[in-house]
Amino acid sequence: MSLATRTASDAVTASLTGKSKDRDVRSMVFLGALWFSLFFGVVVLLALIIDTAIAGAPRFDLQLFTEYESRINRDGTGFRAGILGSVWLMATTALMAIPLGIGAAVYLEEFADKKSRVARIIEINLQNLAAVPSIIYGMLAVAIMGLLGYVYKGIVLGGAFALALLILPVVIITTREAIRAVPSDIRHGSLALGATVWQTTWRNTLPSAVPGIATGTILGLSRAIGEAAPLLILGLATVRDDPTGIESKVTALPIQIYNLSAMSQLEYQVAASAAIIVLLVLILGMNALAIFIRNKFQRSW
Amino acid sequence: MSKMPAEATANGTHTPHSEAPMTTFVSQAGHEPLPKLPPDPVMETKALNVFYGDFHAVHDVDLAFGRNEITALIGPSGCGKSTVLRCLNRMNDLVPGARVEGEVTYHGQNIYAKDVDPIAVRTHIGMVFQKPNPFPKSIYDNIAYGPRVTGMKVDSMDDLVEEALRGAALWDEVKDKLKQSAIGLSGGQQQRLCIARTIATKPDVILMDEPCSALDPIATARIEDLMLELKDDYTIVIVTHNMQQAARVSDRTAFFTAKPDKTTGNRTGQLVEYDLTNTIFSNPSDQRTEDYISGRFG
Ligand SMILES: Nc1ncnc2c1ncn2[C@@H]1O[C@H](COP(=O)(O)OP(=O)(O)OP(=O)(O)O)[C@@H](O)[C@H]1O
Numbered sequence A: 001m002s003l004a005t006r007t008a009s010d011a012v013t014a015s016l017t018g019k020s021k022d023r024d025v026r027s028m029v030f031l032g033a034l035w036f037s038l039f040f041g042v043v044v045l046l047a048l049i050i051d052t053a054i055a056g057a058p059r060f061d062l063q064l065f066t067e068y069e070s071r072i073n074r075d076g077t078g079f080r081a082g083i084l085g086s087v088w089l090m091a092t093t094a095l096m097a098i099p100l101g102i103g104a105a106v107y108l109e110e111f112a113d114k115k116s117r118v119a120r121i122i123e124i125n126l127q128n129l130a131a132v133p134s135i136i137y138g139m140l141a142v143a144i145m146g147l148l149g150y151v152y153k154g155i156v157l158g159g160a161f162a163l164a165l166l167i168l169p170v171v172i173i174t175t176r177e178a179i180r181a182v183p184s185d186i187r188h189g190s191l192a193l194g195a196t197v198w199q200t201t202w203r204n205t206l207p208s209a210v211p212g213i214a215t216g217t218i219l220g221l222s223r224a225i226g227e228a229a230p231l232l233i234l235g236l237a238t239v240r241d242d243p244t245g246i247e248s249k250v251t252a253l254p255i256q257i258y259n260l261s262a263m264s265q266l267e268y269q270v271a272a273s274a275a276i277i278v279l280l281v282l283i284l285g286m287n288a289l290a291i292f293i294r295n296k297f298q299r300s301w
Numbered sequence B: 001m002s003k004m005p006a007e008a009t010a011n012g013t014h015t016p017h018s019e020a021p022m023t024t025f026v027s028q029a030g031h032e033p034l035p036k037l038p039p040d041p042v043m044e045t046k047a048l049n050v051f052y053g054d055f056h057a058v059h060d061v062d063l064a065f066g067r068n069e070i071t072a073l074i075g076p077s078g079c080g081k082s083t084v085l086r087c088l089n090r091m092n093d094l095v096p097g098a099r100v101e102g103e104v105t106y107h108g109q110n111i112y113a114k115d116v117d118p119i120a121v122r123t124h125i126g127m128v129f130q131k132p133n134p135f136p137k138s139i140y141d142n143i144a145y146g147p148r149v150t151g152m153k154v155d156s157m158d159d160l161v162e163e164a165l166r167g168a169a170l171w172d173e174v175k176d177k178l179k180q181s182a183i184g185l186s187g188g189q190q191q192r193l194c195i196a197r198t199i200a201t202k203p204d205v206i207l208m209d210e211p212c213s214a215l216d217p218i219a220t221a222r223i224e225d226l227m228l229e230l231k232d233d234y235t236i237v238i239v240t241h242n243m244q245q246a247a248r249v250s251d252r253t254a255f256f257t258a259k260p261d262k263t264t265g266n267r268t269g270q271l272v273e274y275d276l277t278n279t280i281f282s283n284p285s286d287q288r289t290e291d292y293i294s295g296r297f298g
């Protein structure tokens, strides 16, 4: 090897090795700060969950699910009413929000003139609606129930109105995204065969968008199932009956948790802690299902 | 659906051979030379101008598409070939801001007339796209889609599906997996499926926009063979960037170019020359045609 080439390769070696700029003090301090932020968030959350789980541990039993709230047998107090109530509320909410949300999304994506002012105003409003505090939707539901002539508003229908209004923006936005993800090639292929826009939407676009719609709806419902504020406004209270219809008096899991954890008796607080874990598992399960559906069925075009 | 005026509907019935005395042209490497202009055009454009918003995309195109002929539209990118093609079955209606002036006639009926339903137009004039776009459904459902949505009267859907797949030279490859998703097919098979899907609706005219540009040479050759077969039953208009392909399959060729506007600098497409393919390729009358063709052949 000649001297010249050796110096050249030495220069290359020198430029490639040595102290990295990525490891100087400032970078390390900054990285440390990032780690701390992440650590803080995760640790606080974990500590809360573990603390709650330990507090609720004595009550992870069957009675937690099968019994009603009880003043006499406080050790055996259960969340049957809340769980069944939440199931009824979710089902009714879904029945209201899914058709309305899909209808609105289909109209906005496939039929509305996207450049028109009305469409743009709706667009902005949808984004804003998604950020409105949930308690406002509760007040809206109170007003609707009042208009419908219901004096006692803590029934399935009332709660479902509030929650459906609450998740409607999410359902509309995710459905629109799912519809938009269906390539226009497919639409044009359908239209070129002599299909109408309506047929194309119904037979091609919507079926392809189903996984996206399902994901969005489940995420919406998983938000709704944890909500207490709009239901409190409606006056949902303690119930010792299983709901039998949309006009049944109803309570919800978060409401029951809220009520019991405010009581002074230790047994109630333990039960409330256990119920919090149940609610968390439910929400995590719904979110996991949503992610599963998205990964498994969502097409990439 | 059939808001299409009576005369057009009567002419363009769902069976291709319905129109009585059919001028039979000797197709390939003719024994009998074709007349210079199609004597019995299925479709014509008259002073066709297309605008996208303020942009004048195509200027004064006059073309005639002969029955059972393949007409190729060639020219440099952006000269408006796809635009003209999309006008032939009103697919341009789907482009926001697109505006069409002039006439496009189908059996003498202006398809841009006020009372014409574009949906009905598309059942007579089908389209195959550049990128194969099978629906995410089974092979069978892809073929049955058109007849189902248009409410075509079908004795046996199974027979129709088979006939369409045979017509597109795909039957032997897929006959055992009709219930499988069309997405699993190869690109070339997908494109033939799209052709099968189009002929299942029994159109009169088939428009193809660079149908082979996403395919390898073997798949391309199969589609070209298919086009030559389909020509017996259909009138075909094809856009292609492949000179050899135009020369191999087409009977007539229209050469377009884009001319920059003196004031705005916008490049407006226009028809330079329209003639028999043989003439265009061996003895073009316009210098620009010759430049383009010889440039491509090197
Ligand atoms: N949807 C559209 N909106 C606005 N302008 C368009 C649209 N489609 C095409 N154009 C313009 O119209 C002109 C003609 O386009 P066209 O797609 O018809 O060309 P082409 O000859 O098919 O080109 P290529 O060979 O690249 O496919 C181009 O200048 C193009 O930019």
Ligand SMILES: [Mg+2]
Residues within 6 Å of the ligand: B081, B082, B083, B209, B239
């Ligand atoms: Mg094009």
